Amino acid sequence: MRTTDVSLVPYITLREGEEAAPANLIIASEWPGKFPRLRYVDEGREDRDVRGVLWARCSHTRRDERGMPTGKPRWKLMHPSRQRETMQELRCQVCVKPARTALGFIFLAGPDDYDRDASSIITGQPPVCRRHVRAAAALCPHLDSRPMVFLARSAPLYGVHGTLYGYGPDGIQVIATPDHPLPYGHPNLPTALASQLVRRLNSFRLVDLDELLQELAPEAA
Template sequence: MRTSTETSLVPYVTLRAGEEGAPANLAITPEWPGNWPRLRYIDEERADRDVRGVLWARCSHTRRDERGMPTGTPRWKLMHPSRQRETMQELRCQVCVRPARTPLGFVFLAGPNDYERDATSIITGQPPVCPKHARAAARLCPYLDGRPMVFIARSAPLYGVHGTLYGYGEDGVQVVATPDQPLPYGHANLRTFLASQLVRRLQSFRLVDLDELLEGSAAAT
């Protein structure tokens, strides 16, 4: 159950009503050197590609409030692609957008049954959270079901992206596949891939519960 405080709290990354994907406006052209096919927007801008050169899905934005937060009815099960990318790239809290680094490491949440408890490597598209908002995020996000797995990671390098693979068909540029798993950076298919979620790999981490996280964070500050 959401508390009265949490009812008005919406994570920064949550998609809002009125935020919609932009028209495709896509083309595939040869890229020099090698003349490899490359997906692009006809009116492409620098911000359309991430730090590794992968093309990203466009999505409209609602207006911001006085705190700089998005407005509009939350679409709880969805994340805005550019806000997810921003918080994951810069390792900022997915709720408040403040830097997520803590003395213990970065805190990442996952669904209660997403991973084996003895997993040694975790791949996630969920941006980190700060300790202040860890419990709220667990309650607000349907994906976390109020009882998340909590990972404290010392190392979380960029891994790749989730998204959609494009190619040529009878109607020109069209979707040819939507992989279940993220493509790692360096994969050949990323040349004609439209990303919608940035993914990191947790390597040096430990699994804790929420109470242990909050107690440990308080002791470390």
């Protein structure tokens, strides 16, 4: 497939009308003697990930008959909860179906994002399935239709991208936005508000996109 359906929009893409929810944040202990951490006043179980980190809230547009978000895409942005969902469950960022292939998981990155000799890669881009790998490469402006393609056997959870909060003159406010993801276990995570889930690719190989699709061709037969 050399062309892509212009109506195709990756599941993780933020849509017009989807906006950050009001913060209503506090820093407090859940019970006496417990270390204080960032919390929502009306926090629910879905507000934290599997490692207990608090996540940014964002509204959702209505879903279409396929269960996909609607609204004009904001191409350079990812919806935090949909990014978290696909990365946590290793589902395709385009169609939300399981991303595992017979050869492993396919992760894409911009053409200049990483050193080609790197032995370990940290990424916030959810994987793609075989069917949508070329479409994802063409649709994402950052990938520029010439992505680095990583075929990974191992991609354990690493941590999160997020914003750090603390007390300031106006109460609870942003005090830092780290350039790099914070690994799980980092001492700053109790007061972090996450926006992207990050995995580390440990066992992988860098491959050519066309060659990869040829290798995977029997799987589609």
